[in-house]
Amino acid sequence: MQDILAQISDEARALFGQGKVASYIPALAKVNPRQFGIAVAFTDGQTCSVGDANVPFSLQSISKLFTFVLALKAIGDDVWKRVGREPSGAAFNSMVQLETEHGIPRNPFINAGALVITDILTSHYAHLDYALLGALRKLADAPMLNWNTEVAKSERGTSHRNMAMAYFMKSCGNFHNAPELVLDNYCRQCAVEMNCVQLAQATMFLAHSGRNLGQSGQANAQFLNADDARRVNALLLTCGAYDAAGDYAYRIGLPVKTGVGGGIVAVAPGIGTIAVWAPELDAKGNSVLGGFALERLVELTRWTPHAT
Template sequence: MNPSLDLPALLADIHRDTQAMFGRGRVADYIPALASVNPCQFGMTITTVDGQSHSVGDAHVPFSLQSITKLFTFVLALKVEGDALWQRVGREPSGAAFNSIVQLETESGRPRNPFINAGALVITDILTTRYAQLDYALLGALRRLADEPNLYWNDHVARSERETAHRNMAMAYFMKSHGNFHNQPEAVLDNYCRQCATEMTCAQLARATLFLAAEGRALSHTDPADEPFLSADQARRVNALLLTCGAYDAAGDFAYRIGLPVKTGVGGGIVAIVPGVAAVAVWSPELDTKGNSVAGAFALERLVQATGWGHTSI
């Protein structure tokens, strides 16, 4: 990292400029429990591979991770399944909305990638087979990665999602009809909605994803000599998928504007990886028409313009 970079000053500038973006999107009101979130919030954290952390704004306010958890469940599935995972889910951008069912019908129930809803449901199905209590297995991994024992899912949000998960349930049954779903869809949807309702702050999320910037090695206060969470090659491959598929059907636009591996969520969060340098988490609840945070994308674009970090991922 360029030692002349004044990250606290840069974050302060971004925080100031981002206020002008409020009002240009809308919160994810199709999930009733998220409809009441104050839209005019913004937080951002940069955590570097050498353990420094810089935050601004609402970076210590917990928010609903939603689809950002698809990154973590995918990593867990990759760890236990290896390359066998790709028999059930693809590695290509979808070009369709994150909750589209159309491609499943034309492609025999095999989702395009692990980060659209259909792909994440297959991943959750795989993990439901592997873990008796997937929700706690995921929390355990997140607590280790974030070095934070007090992480939980929001039960109110989980119930709200489960009660309105009709399209996801339809996808699950459709994939089961093609033999690409092994557990009962109801049980998988229970796990899926709980994982999406997991809450973290920007500061916690940046730390939890730092292993992707550090060749698979998690930053741990408790055991600095701990084994890598992923191999360096696996981390590189995860980052490649985040770059091409991590921002729903706006992945190409994100790659063009920001140039970093990212995972977005309809809770308004975005995590971005700068390989060899840092993990960046940003949160602002107002979304664009693709389901990505308006202010969050703006902030990341400003960050890479000021640092040149977007050139380090490709």
């Protein structure tokens, strides 16, 4: 695996310059674009990585995966009363469907859906920030994980479209808390920083029938039941890459969640997880090098969504 990752890294770095860093969030526009890291964590506790796999980056929309799981754990299937589970076919920050669909977002991974999930968690937790960080620190076995205050402030200052969606959903009765409070929580969760090794570890429960791994690499607590882990993976496969989800399913074929910070996490059930980071994005907001690296990894390993 180490040799495979080294080969992929060499090939991916030849693509530098084919994308652009996210510029609509000023703090992300400052990130050095020519960085690439990838890490693979296996269900037996082993990890391989190359490149900038230990450099922290902003999770952005990858955080939506973790908040959705927390909401699923908190209220179960009641979550589906407020958000759908279909691909949107529209940009992650699109407002178009909300009016025709009466304020019910298509899925939890577009911005409108993630805002509803954060609204649910804001009602459930007195201090959502620390509930989310606590879960991530445990999953990643990284007690010092935190959010980047500069990124959170920068994102909050440019959240006009998200605020508009929140107020529209509130007008439809699908938003229970003050939009300002929810947006504060939302921007902090998007600004959580991890590196590739930590992110691969944090998502291991999705490759391991809902079970997390401890430091020893042995099965630890059941973080999510096996059926729900399977369902989360299904949603990641169909909705995890913005309006490029179909293309990612065709080219890569693994459940993924992307973020405009340049990160992508992918799940190979029964085998392990892959986290890749490269800040240059394509027109859909997905990492250019990251998507290429995952496609090459699947070609070279033959991993599938139903691997065992």
